[in-house]
Amino acid sequence: DGGITQSPKYLFRKEGQNVTLSCEQNLNHDAMYWYRQDPGQGLRLIYYSQIVNDFQKGDIAEGYSVSREKKESFPLTVTSAQKNPTAFYLCASSIAGASGTQYFGPGTRLLVL
């Protein structure tokens, strides 16, 4: 089955720790995205990548980092610089371009211990 997967479903972070959220897609999409969602709020764009080895900051990139070494994978690292990381993180992929429908993963809920 084609789709987009995220792991883990729940992730706990200790203070001062970096954690990495996984996002994989087998839809052969060029573009991938990371969003953050806080309770009762809409989605905010963290980073996006239109092609392998290239990515752009979204609206709230501070405290986060990404890499795009493979077309299928777009991991997100939440660094210790992100002081309020507790949120629901969503990964999406699409064909490149503004008309591309985004397909979302099931999300990872990050909690701080």
Added chain:
Amino acid sequence: DAKTTQPNSMESNEEEPVHLPCNHSTISGTDYIHWYRQLPSQGPEYVIHGLTSNVNNRMASLAIAEDRKSSTLILHRATLRDAAVYYCILSHYSSNDYKLSFGAGTTVTVRA
């Protein structure tokens, strides 16, 4: 950046149509209008998208104003499974200057 404005909530009875408005008065000529919906603790699901002309698919219809400054998502016969948060999104792509603008979303409640 082009922004969208949606009502916070709407209620409907089952089997009745639902009309969800979205204002995007600063939309540019190359912005697409997308609609997604989201159930609690799940990723958003694509509903429909369009550029200038009205669009229909098995889930819904999208009516776009002639000046493109507003659009309406139409759920023809609401079911309980249509209860969700609906997001109106503008997408713009130009070289590496990719921009997304999310509305705050409309929470749709469907009464049995």
